[in-house]
Structures are given as C-alpha cells and as structure tokens.
Amino acid sequence: MAKYFDVHPENPQRRTIGNVADSIRSGALIAYPTDSCFALGCQLGSRSGIERIKSIRNLDDRHHFTLVCENFSQLGRFVHIDNDVFRAIKAATPGSYTFILPATKEVPRQLLHPKKKTVGVRIPDHVVTQALLADLGEPLLSSTLLLPDEEEPMTQGWEIKERLDHVVDAVIDSGDCGTEPTTVIDFSGGGAEIVRRGAGDVSRFE
Incomplete structure (x- = not known):
C-alpha cells in the first residue's frame, strides 16, 4: 500500500520532504507532481525502480528515461553540452522541457x-x-505517469x-497538476529536433 503525502504547494513541509527523500534512498518508487504533469520517480541507480516503471507504463528498451535535476x-554532470546548446537550454530552464543529449x-x-547513448x-x-x-542531492530518475492505452496523464x-x-510506494499530492507532458527537444544530432510538443x-526551438 502506497504512503500518501499531502504537501503544501508553496511551502513544502521540510520533514515530509525529508521522509520522501529517505524512502527514495531506500529504493522507493514514487508518483510526484511537476510543472507539466505527474511523473514516476526513483533513485538514479535503482534497477528495480527502472523495471517497475517499465512494467507500469509498458515501456521497451528504447524509451528515453529522464534525469530530473535541481539546477544547471x-x-x-550527466550530459555533454556544447556552447550553442548550453545557451539554448539555459534560456529555457527551469521549465517544462526535456532535452535529449549525449x-x-x-x-x-x-x-x-x-x-x-543519450539520456533525457x-x-x-x-x-x-x-x-x-534539494533534499535528495541528486537527480530523480523519472518518466511521465502516463498509463498504457491512456491519452492523458492522471492529474489528481x-x-x-x-x-x-x-x-x-508513495504518492506526493500538492494540489492541481497539469495534463501535458514536457516538450521534448533532441540536441544529440547537433541541431534542435522537436520530438514531442x-x-x-x-517557438524558441523552431
């Protein structure tokens, strides 16, 4: 049975956030809100977390997982970025974008x-x-919480x-969340390729 964490959207309770971070370090798979929609997340090196996300979403090995990072x-540390791409990504973050890079x-x-050999x-x-x-101190390994055969992610x-x-293992609820996944831009080929709107x-990448 999943733990349910009711978190204030503007002033997250420090103890609650700490409890969630501890559970992630212990191998938990969580559902959490973002600036686009809900996502599934686990610790960066969690093999079981990866397999559980694949199972829930019915994903194959070609799926691009995303590393959700605190800052630039x-x-x-996790992707190679040249100067032109650096400027383009810097101007669009933080925000509802996923960038695919070497x-x-x-x-x-x-x-x-x-x-x-790329990652989102x-x-x-x-x-x-x-x-x-910030509490976790490392990126969350994530994937949009979009279930098989459903057109939109759950919002509640x-x-x-x-x-x-x-x-x-846990659900974080901080109120309303959007229904649109991130816009995905692939920079691995040099230029900006819009993979998902x-x-x-x-417009800044067209």
Missing part, C-alpha cells in the same frame, strides 16, 4: 538509449519538486493513490 550545475559516464548504463534531462519549475531534489494525487496503490513553448 547538476545537469551538467550522456556522460556518470549516467548508469541501463538508462542510456541503446544505440545513441530537465530542470522543473515546481516548488515541491525542487524541494525534494488521490486518483493515483487509488489506482496505483499496490505498484508504487507539450507544455513548453516550442
């Missing part, structure tokens, strides 16, 4: 795209997520708790 300094050796092998990264503009990332914490009670404005 943290993001830079991964550094810091990224666990099982997270890499099997052919491209993002910096969310969400108070609760930022508080959790109580509904997620009800439907995924036996497949996730979502919550982030794509």
Whole structure:
C-alpha cells in the first residue's frame, strides 16, 4: 500500500520532504507532481525502480528515461553540452522541457538509449519538486505517469493513490497538476529536433 503525502504547494513541509527523500534512498518508487504533469520517480541507480516503471507504463528498451535535476550545475554532470546548446537550454530552464543529449559516464548504463547513448534531462519549475531534489542531492530518475492505452496523464494525487496503490510506494499530492507532458527537444544530432510538443513553448526551438 502506497504512503500518501499531502504537501503544501508553496511551502513544502521540510520533514515530509525529508521522509520522501529517505524512502527514495531506500529504493522507493514514487508518483510526484511537476510543472507539466505527474511523473514516476526513483533513485538514479535503482534497477528495480527502472523495471517497475517499465512494467507500469509498458515501456521497451528504447524509451528515453529522464534525469530530473535541481539546477544547471547538476545537469551538467550527466550530459555533454556544447556552447550553442548550453545557451539554448539555459534560456529555457527551469521549465517544462526535456532535452535529449549525449550522456556522460556518470549516467548508469541501463538508462542510456541503446544505440545513441543519450539520456533525457530537465530542470522543473515546481516548488515541491525542487524541494525534494534539494533534499535528495541528486537527480530523480523519472518518466511521465502516463498509463498504457491512456491519452492523458492522471492529474489528481488521490486518483493515483487509488489506482496505483499496490505498484508504487508513495504518492506526493500538492494540489492541481497539469495534463501535458514536457516538450521534448533532441540536441544529440547537433541541431534542435522537436520530438514531442507539450507544455513548453516550442517557438524558441523552431
């Protein structure tokens, strides 16, 4: 049965956030809100977490997982960025964007795209997520909480708790959450390729 954490959207309770971070360090898989929609998250090196996310979402090995980072300094440890791409991403973060980039050796092998050796990264503009990332001290391995055969992610914490009670370990609820996943931009080929149009404005990358 999943634990349910009711978190204030503007002033997250420090003790509650600390409890969630501790559970992630202990191997928990959580459902949590972001600036785009709810996501599934686990510790960076958690093999069981990866497999559980794949099972819940019915994903194959070609799926790009995302490293949700607290800030640009943290993001830079996990991906290679040249100067032009750096400026483009810097101008769009924090925000509802996921960027696909060549991964550094810091990224666990099982997270890499099997052919491209790339990974998704993002910096969310969400108070609760930022508080959790700050306490955790490392990125969250994440994937949009979009269930198989459904067109839109779930938006209510109580509904997620009800439907995924036996497949996730915790649900963070901080009120309303959006329904649009992030906009995904692939920079691994040099230029900006729009892979998915979502919550982030794509005009700056067209």
